[in-house]
Amino acid sequence: MKKYSYIPFILLVTTFCWSCKKDKNNATPVIPVYTVPTTYNFTNVDYSNQKKLLAMADQVVAAINISNSIPNIPVSAQALKDMFNNVNGHFNDSALSLNASGLKLSDYCSAAAKADLMNYFDSIGVYSQSAATASAGVAGVAASSVSASKKFLLSPTGIFYSQVVKKTIMGGICAYEIANVYMADSVGNSTDNTTVISGSGTALEHHWDEAFGFFGVPIDFPTNTSGLKYFGSYSNQVDAGLHSNATLMNAFLKGRAAISNKDLTTKQAQAAIIISTFDQLGAATVVQEMKETDANIEAGDAVAAYGTLSEALGFVRSLKYNTSATRVITDAQITQLEALFDSANPGNPNLYNFVNPSVNTTAQIEAKTNAIRQLIGTIYGFSATELAAL
């Protein structure tokens, strides 16, 4: 009796084999036969550390956001650094037991991003002591003109460091770990894929799963788009132009199945897709922030525009944390891109020069956001239609 119940599954597998590809003239090499599941539902998957690290990142950003308050509330730079290094028990402990986890964001961070974050924490520590209303040259807090409950601690140059930090964590930890650490492993065939540890699989499987954990999506993404975090959320926001949701999820699924089935060629191919897509995703997020900046400008909300421009700046700087040999954008082009934020102060832009409300028209400001959009389009080969949909 039990035998028969296999038949439907065999048929199902057959269906997959038949599916939509044009048949490639039978020159197929011998590849292991295995099924790729449609959700990230494999045996021996454990990315609980990534969940904890992202929860830590949430709390670092939340600690910074306390400063977005009128009257001002100072934030200790040392406390932020302690959180980053997980010392002195600063996390709100939950079932995740973050303080006692032994995990440190700093252990997962690119060296360049770590140096930048330390500077950002120091800046927040200093600027959050200002009781002034933010204005050009004066650190302090300003409120959005559209939604007065949204407040922003801005530097004297209009930088909203909370978002720069968040984007640096995304680029310097999440994307860096995925593209430069875990996927590099898979490309290089250097990690053990033989010894299975119960609960976490082989070392290579575990690395792949940890990379997936840093993506920030549910196991049935993109069918399910609830609870998206970090790059998961951004992939979904730029999906109309980049189609990154399916590309990334399929590659994660296919690659993980390939690893478990010792299909090294497919695994390497999927790793390459993930590395390349994360590179494009990083660039696409900058374009997405230009769209949000335009929307803020069109709503007459300069303060919110400093926020979205700061997000973009964090993303632009994050591009350089990716040290993959296949990265499309060059260091020189990243410098060029950052200079478009303020040609008078390249590398250290004054956003009050980008958006000067009493002087600039929306047309003038949008010409600047468009220059950034166009440069990214040129570098990454995004068409006008794709750029418009990011």
Place this chain on the structure above:
Amino acid sequence: MKRIALLITGITLVVLLIANFSCKKKSSSPVASSGPDSTLINIGNNIILPSYTALGNAVNAMDAAITDFNASPDASKLANVQTLFKTAYLAWQSASEYNGFGPAMNNQPTLAGLNLFPATTSRIDSNVVSGNYDLKVLSNATAKGFPAMDYLLFSAGATIASFTTASTAANRKQYLVAVSADIKAEITTVVTAWSATGGNYINTFVNGAGNSISSSLGLLINSLDQDFEILKNDKLGIPLGKQPPGTALPVLPNEVEAYYSGISAQLLLAQLKAVQGIYTAGLDNYVVKANAKYNGGALSDTIKAHFALAVSEIQAIPDPFSATIQSNPAPADVAYAEIQKIVVLLKTDMPSSLGVLITYGDNDGD
């Protein structure tokens, strides 16, 4: 057990057959993939162009009356300007649906900038006093357009004396003229760009077949939905203290559209009916052709039923909305709940049945 296995086998075979069919280019899309589309022609010629023409005529009439008023202001001319302003603001509600694409979007600044409310009245006052301003700069974004007119013509200080004998009367008249001229210039540019005898965007629109993100249908639905969310969030949700959701917020009566003239509910109704009109001018046909279902019934019937319900619920909101929001918020709460349902239908169910992608974001800061 065996029977179940056989059943599954049967189902699988069916699935397999369907899977084979699905390899072909999807023929199920209800949207024509090339050439002028009869639905687009209908929406373009019979809905969009007349709406823009009406808006253009209304702002021209308002602007002419303001010029006349400015030359020799008196109470009856002020009343006339006030009436013509209301007509123009109502006409705007049937054109704002197209703010997200084509000429209104390509206009600099984008046409939607004519209705950023609430107005920053302190800025308007200081501009009037100084007499020195550039309406195009960002800091004046909420000191111009319809909300600025609303304040200049209907606030407690907008007496005939404020335009005749007050020390700032000359400056106030001049500001009224400048705001009106700015509205007229921007709308004229967009109306001309759509017109067959002008920029002929209507031709681009009716020929923009298909359902891609750059097709006319893709652009229209995104623009329509974004505008409808302004109705839900800015015109209802924020004043009612429902935005952002999930937190108990105070009602904000002075955040309503048309706070000073007190025609907020009329404007809400006009916008809702305009969106309903666009839907029944052909989007409904697409949804019917797609054979889209909703809870077992036809999706299109569901959408139409919710529109009808929302119209009657908005009609039940008494103006001035800023007052009833405090004394009698129940009708607006009911309407808001209904509008939320329509947003889901128009932003999720309808686009997915037509294969249209929603590309605008919520701009939530992350």
